[in-house]
Amino acid sequence: MRFNRRSLLRGLSQGCAVSVALPFLDCFLDGNGTALAATAERIPTRFGTYFWGCGLTKELYLPKAVGQGYEMTPQLKSLSAYQKKINLISGLRAFADDNPNIQHWTGVAAISTGMAPSKDREFETQTIDQTIAGAIGHGTRFKSLAVACSGNKNESYSSLGGPNTNPPDVSPVGLYTRLFGPGFQDPSKGDWKPDPKVLLEQSALSVVDEDRKSLMQNVGAGDKARLEQYFTSVRELEQTMAAELQRPDIVAQVSIPSAPGEMPVNKSVPTLRKVVPVMAKLVALGLATDQTRVVNVALAEPASTIFMPGDSKPFHQATHEEPIDPALGYQPVTSQFSTYSMEMFAELVKALDDIKEGDGTLLDHSLILAYTDTGFAKLHTLEAIPMLLAGSASGRVKTGFHIAGEGGPVTRVGLTVQQAMGLAVESWGKASMETKKPITEILA
Amino acid sequence: MSRKCAASCLLVLSGIGGLLFSAPAWAAKVPEPIVSFRLLTESEYRHSIADIFGPQILVQGRFEPGRRMGGLLAASSNVLSVTPAGFEGYAKTAGSIADQVTSPEKRAQFIKCTPKAASAPDDACAGQFIGRYGRLLFRRPLSSDELKSRVGLAAKIATSSKDFYTGLRYALAVTLLAAPEFLFQNERAVPAGKDLTLDAYSRASRLSYLMWNTTPDEELLHAAASGELASDAGVAKQVDRLMASPRLETGMRAFFADMLQLDTFDNTVKDTLIYQKYNAQFGPSATEETLRTAIDLTLKSNGDVRDLMTTRKTTINRTLAAIYNVPFDFDGEWMPYEFSKESGRSGILTQVSMLSMFSHPGRSSPTKRGVALMDIFLCEPTPLPPANVDFSIVNNTNGPLKTVRERLLAHATTPACASCHTHSDPIGLSLEHFDSIGSERLTENGAPIDVSGKLNKKSFDGAQGLGQVLHDDPKFTACFARKLYSYGVGANSEDVDAASFKAAYKTFTDKGYRLRDLLKAIASSPEFFKVSAPEPAEKMAMER
Numbered sequence: 003m004r005f006n007r008r009s010l011l012r013g014l015s016q017g018c019a020v021s022v023a024l025p026f027l028d029c030f031l032d033g034n035g036t037a038l039a040a041t042a043e044r045i046p047t048r049f050g051t052y053f054w055g056c057g058l059t060k061e062l063y064l065p066k067a068v069g070q071g072y073e074m075t076p077q078l079k080s081l082s083a084y085q086k087k088i089n090l091i092s093g094l095r096a097f098a099d100d101n102p103n104i105q106h107w108t109g110v111a112a113i114s115t116g117m118a119p120s121k122d123r124e125f126e127t128q129t130i131d132q133t134i135a136g137a138i139g140h141g142t143r144f145k146s147l148a149v150a151c152s153g154n155k156n157e158s159y160s161s162l163g164g165p166n167t168n169p170p171d172v173s174p175v176g177l178y179t180r181l182f183g184p185g186f187q188d189p190s191k192g193d194w195k196p197d198p199k200v201l202l203e204q205s206a207l208s209v210v211d212e213d214r215k216s217l218m219q220n221v222g223a224g225d226k227a228r229l230e231q232y233f234t235s236v237r238e239l240e241q242t243m244a245a246e247l248q249r250p251d252i253v254a255q256v257s258i259p260s261a262p263g264e265m266p267v268n269k270s271v272p273t274l275r276k277v278v279p280v281m282a283k284l285v286a287l288g289l290a291t292d293q294t295r296v297v298n299v300a301l302a303e304p305a306s307t308i309f310m311p312g313d314s315k316p317f318h319q320a321t322h323e324e325p326i327d328p329a330l331g332y333q334p335v336t337s338q339f340s341t342y343s344m345e346m347f348a349e350l351v352k353a354l355d356d357i358k359e360g361d362g363t364l365l366d367h368s369l370i371l372a373y374t375d376t377g378f379a380k381l382h383t384l385e386a387i388p389m390l391l392a393g394s395a396s397g398r399v400k401t402g403f404h405i406a407g408e409g410g411p412v413t414r415v416g417l418t419v420q421q422a423m424g425l426a427v428e429s430w431g432k433a434s435m436e437t438k439k440p441i442t443e444i445l446a
Numbered sequence: 447m448s449r450k451c452a453a454s455c456l457l458v459l460s461g462i463g464g465l466l467f468s469a470p471a472w473a474a475k476v477p478e479p480i481v482s483f484r485l486l487t488e489s490e491y492r493h494s495i496a497d498i499f500g501p502q503i504l505v506q507g508r509f510e511p512g513r514r515m516g517g518l519l520a521a522s523s524n525v526l527s528v529t530p531a532g533f534e535g536y537a538k539t540a541g542s543i544a545d546q547v548t549s550p551e552k553r554a555q556f557i558k559c560t561p562k563a564a565s566a567p568d569d570a571c572a573g574q575f576i577g578r579y580g581r582l583l584f585r586r587p588l589s590s591d592e593l594k595s596r597v598g599l600a601a602k603i604a605t606s607s608k609d610f611y612t613g614l615r616y617a618l619a620v621t622l623l624a625a626p627e628f629l630f631q632n633e634r635a636v637p638a639g640k641d642l643t644l645d646a647y648s649r650a651s652r653l654s655y656l657m658w659n660t661t662p663d664e665e666l667l668h669a670a671a672s673g674e675l676a677s678d679a680g681v682a683k684q685v686d687r688l689m690a691s692p693r694l695e696t697g698m699r700a701f702f703a704d705m706l707q708l709d710t711f712d713n714t715v716k717d718t719l720i721y722q723k724y725n726a727q728f729g730p731s732a733t734e735e736t737l738r739t740a741i742d743l744t745l746k747s748n749g750d751v752r753d754l755m756t757t758r759k760t761t762i763n764r765t766l767a768a769i770y771n772v773p774f775d776f777d778g779e780w781m782p783y784e785f786s787k788e789s790g791r792s793g794i795l796t797q798v799s800m801l802s803m804f805s806h807p808g809r810s811s812p813t814k815r816g817v818a819l820m821d822i823f824l825c826e827p828t829p830l831p832p833a834n835v836d837f838s839i840v841n842n843t844n845g846p847l848k849t850v851r852e853r854l855l856a857h858a859t860t861p862a863c864a865s866c867h868t869h870s871d872p873i874g875l876s877l878e879h880f881d882s883i884g885s886e887r888l889t890e891n892g893a894p895i896d897v898s899g900k901l902n903k904k905s906f907d908g909a910q911g912l913g914q915v916l917h918d919d920p921k922f923t924a925c926f927a928r929k930l931y932s933y934g935v936g937a938n939s940e941d942v943d944a945a946s947f948k949a950a951y952k953t954f955t956d957k958g959y960r961l962r963d964l965l966k967a968i969a970s971s972p973e974f975f976k977v978s979a980p981e982p983a984e985k986m987a988m989e990r
Contacts, residue, residue: 102830146531153713155712156511162529166527166528167529168530169508169509169510169531202603202606202612202616203541205602205603206617207624209596209620209621210626213595213627217627220634221980222481222979225480228527231529232630234530235529235532236533238530239534268715269715270715270807309807311808312717312719314806314809
């Protein structure tokens, strides 16, 4: 039996809130009042993205060998412990087709939407995390989450399309409060009960939804789309509130930590080294407690301005200003920033793998797409953009491979990811990036 | 005046349950088309709540972030919508506001009637509260249907929770504060000859958010209800009243903050190993200095807007005094200060804000400064650079080219770069006597800095030279007028037809470039309220 807002509200109007809460709980507890035993079938598969700007250094990251057992290169060193749980995909490219190569943007949009963008810093259509969230994100408190590690509230690469992006959480304490602040009840505690306020809120939201018709008949086409998005957001809140009425079914072994304190959040690398691990742990906890199944973590913007104190050149400046060292064959300072960006990714991978869940870890039940905007930031190339996939999506992805993309479209990864997440998609991408070829080597 | 609105005013005032739900037949008529939805900015939202419920009501939450278009965040209010995560934020903020308003400690202040029983619905009392705050929040009276559904919800929730005030709490939070009619300014149009113009309530909102950065006050709403705002004379009267109020300062601070892109500080950080004087007070102090300068000069002294480029008068606090390297000898927090001619300073161009926002964390950037100044003051955005250019010779600070100037001039060897860099760099280079946090420095890597510059074939020297050239350039004043008009109507300044503010601009120039003259001319012009029919136009015409 499932409860919905209307049946519960009827219950509420006939008695006090607590008395209706009791039979409700019976659905989820066995006779002894403890949570049902964990079974692997109940563990959801999660999806995430990790975005970093300005790419990697080919000379330092690209392994010579392909397939399994490839050598871990200097720039991937931080991921060594997880080599068997990740895939590295090199050599795929984005195509701008008739659109210009919008610096530090065409690559981002191509990978996340399958389309070359026509406008700077605007997605033409929804990003892949939202497509996946549409399929797997319902029934959780948050359909998806976005996190901007460097504190910029405009830095989100998750969007339903158009000028809006999903606003990110920009500080550890903000993210903590959203996940574990008001509205959250620890499902491992015995006294969990649905909050009657949720029912009232849902019931009130339906009144807002009723205004929809009268507003819609009076607006022009452009505003209609914006208003539709507003009402979609209203309905999504109604749905996520429905999730708050059900005790989350958690298999992962986690306990809820106390709130992190206020800490500085900015683009300096030492600050990021403190902030990213905290953000990563919170993201992992959000997934583990099944409050969301889709997360987006951005290290910094595509033209990344992360910087090392004492050096006047931030990452993006360094990519353009630093000459290629003739002896080394690459830009030494620039490459350091790429290495830092991988170290921060390793923090996220670690946070997921540290959480035991069922007979594996949270990472095993996740698929995280790590991507960047360019293959060679100095020249804004769209060729050979490095991508990584961490986690095996509950066994649907084989891991430990280095796949050489050989000039194929970046959308092959997007297609692979969607299929691994269980979406019935046969082809993905537009124009030169339309593909029907997932990376079959890693699909289980 | 809209008849629909008169009806609901009457209904609300009557506050009688029986009357409440029996709207006359004509109230159901199709209302005027909505020609634009403008998402309230965070500061508009905050000011509106403070005016409606009082400053003691805390607004805590997050907002859909704006996007700068055509130099203004205000323009994005007309293209942004509300995302699921954004709505979650608005709903939480709304809930927190409603909790405070209906709390046992505060409710007497807001709920002027007493319910028959605190544990049961009371439609008359609920209708009074919802009607009153609905009108303030929606910036127009609620229609009878709108009121009916909200009172019905309050009753339903009062019944189920056995608490009248819980009913009001949800009606307020969800159906008013989180409703699109509050979160967006809904601008409705009525015919004006062959054209469309905003209806009286939409006019009230547009005037109020432009001039005071907040929701229309009681008098503006009255002027809308009485039809006064539908006439030019009525608009002029209200504009004069709004202009005369000290709240004009709030409105113009919001405009200057947007136009001068002061929100850039949200994401500005300096390298503290290089700049030890940088601390957490830096951004807020620099923002405040620039806003004080702008308001003091243009409003309080009714000065010439062009002097923003040249004035050496400012107001600084202790943090800024350290960066400017001047003694802070003052009892209060903000000390009036005038830089000497020899300081090389020139208006807001050389304030810490402009110099530091458009620099890198560890060094200045003539390109960033040049691009920003061209965009902000001359309405000339710089196109994106070509994608596949190798910049390394240009920018290698360890190579033979010592100063930024030498390195930037090397761009001229690449024609694809030259077209833009010759456009913006000479402006930025003239500011090179000031480092990334705005302190003075006369050498770079041991070499003296040449601060000669060029703008539209006019050569000049240093920041003061640049300030004078901008001061004298009609493009600056035209850009200023364009930005103010675009800000007021929520349009992308690059798409605005110059004819829309031509008459206002003439008044501005004829009267000596006073902000008040420009603002008044814009706000009282028919162009300020003129709107185009929403797509699809044919369908609308048929309906009318």
